[in-house]
Amino acid sequence: MKIGEDSLIERIRRRIPSADRGLLRLGIGDDAAALRPAPGTQLVVTCDMFLEDVHFLAHTYPAEAVGYKALARATSDIPAMGARPELFLLSLSLPAERTGRWFDRMLSGMARAARQFGMRLAGGDTAQSPKKNPKIGLSITVIGTAEGGRILRRSGAHPGDSIFVSGRPGAAQLGLELILRGRFTEGRWKQLLAPQYYPKLALALGPWLAQRGVASAAMDISDGLSIDLHRLCKASGVGARIEAGKIPCVAVPDELRSLKLDALTLALHGGEDYALLFTVPKRLAARIPRMFRWTKLTQIGEIVRRRGVRLIGADGKDSPLEPLGWDHFR
Numbered sequence: 001m002k003i004g005e006d007s008l009i010e011r012i013r014r015r016i017p018s019a020d021r022g023l024l025r026l027g028i029g030d031d032a033a034a035l036r037p038a039p040g041t042q043l044v045v046t047c048d049m050f051l052e053d054v055h056f057l058a059h060t061y062p063a064e065a066v067g068y069k070a071l072a073r074a075t076s077d078i079p080a081m082g083a084r085p086e087l088f089l090l091s092l093s094l095p096a097e098r099t100g101r102w103f104d105r106m107l108s109g110m111a112r113a114a115r116q117f118g119m120r121l122a123g124g125d126t127a128q129s130p131k132k133n134p135k136i137g138l139s140i141t142v143i144g145t146a147e148g149g150r151i152l153r154r155s156g157a158h159p160g161d162s163i164f165v166s167g168r169p170g171a172a173q174l175g176l177e178l179i180l181r182g183r184f185t186e187g188r189w190k191q192l193l194a195p196q197y198y199p200k201l202a203l204a205l206g207p208w209l210a211q212r213g214v215a216s217a218a219m220d221i222s223d224g225l226s227i228d229l230h231r232l233c234k235a236s237g238v239g240a241r242i243e244a245g246k247i248p249c250v251a252v253p254d255e256l257r258s259l260k261l262d263a264l265t266l267a268l269h270g271g272e273d274y275a276l277l278f279t280v281p282k283r284l285a286a287r288i289p290r291m292f293r294w295t296k297l298t299q300i301g302e303i304v305r306r307r308g309v310r311l312i313g314a315d316g317k318d319s320p321l322e323p324l325g326w327d328h329f330r
């Protein structure tokens with residue numbers, strides 16, 4: 001379907017910002033894109049897949065949300081590295097019946113995300129999904145720039161560092177719980193579903209931490225605070241103690257009490273928030289504001305020498321925090 005493919009690419013190009021300028025010397029239309037990084041910057045690159053029936057269900061996910069979320073989840077790692085997202089490449093596998101109105105709605109969600117994140121589309125690849133088992137698949141590669149080559153890594157946390165988290169982890173999981181129960185449509189529950197469909201990224205916070213040199217380690221929380229904190233500790237060769245009472249939880253509305261959703265469990269083990277988890281040497285911790293441009297920053301505990309992550313409960317007793325976040329292969 002080469003002809004059809006060309007017209008799909010043309011529709012993509014019309015909808016999503018893709019002009020050649022700045023870092024992008026040559027974008028869509030030739031055999032490959034050409035980049036021109038400014039002197040002194042470092043490129044940061046990542047990719048991410050968003051697959052029907054693995055990461056989302058096409059009948060519960062609005063098409064706009066598929067486009068928005070696919071780009072948001074791929075991009076989140078860039079600010080988590082302290083860099084600014086600039087460009088992306090979009091690989092698409094599409095069932096024939098998804099090339100009409102669904103496709104335009106998906107593109108409008110993706111275009112909105114691209115504008116919000118200040119990104120342009122540099123190229124991609126388009127193919128039809130197998131006819132026998134047609135599924136939507138999006139794979140997105142994101143390229144960002146780190147000024148002065150200053151990046152944030154998972155591996156720099158030291159005993160005594162303070163642990164911070166941005167936003168309210170668990171909000172995206174709360175949205176997912178509502179979607180999975182199938183009774184919660186976007187109209188009435190818009191506010192609670194938004195963090196799942198249209199996650200916010202730490203776009204300014206990551207580069208700010210990197211440029212100021214205040215964070216010793218950082219990562220985004222994609223699979224859940226518990227599992228991602230374990231990962232950060234492992235990369236740094238340290239352990240952590242966090243306090244249940246300090247974790248900024250989402251408010252579960254009284255009307256949803258029957259669903260028995262515990263806000264602390266959502267915050268500890270819920271995934272897909274794309275909030276930033278970062279550590280700061282104690283002497284610099286006072287430089288971290290409580291609010292960074294409408295995002296709440298909260299100190300939740302500290303890094304310790306002894307391996308493992310421990311949770312201090314309301315009674316002051318601590319116990320091991322199991323890494324129970326999202327894991328595909330568990």
Ligand code: ADP
Pocket residue numbers: 009012027028029030031032033089090091092121122123124125126
């Ligand atoms: P090739 O057959 O050499 O892979 P394509 O026809 O796939 O070439 O691509 C032609 C141009 O269109 C390239 O610049 C490519 O980056 C761009 N392109 C193809 N698919 C997409 C897509 N899904 N999104 C953005 N650009 C795309």
Ligand code: MG
Pocket residue numbers: 124125126
């Ligand atoms: Mg191609």
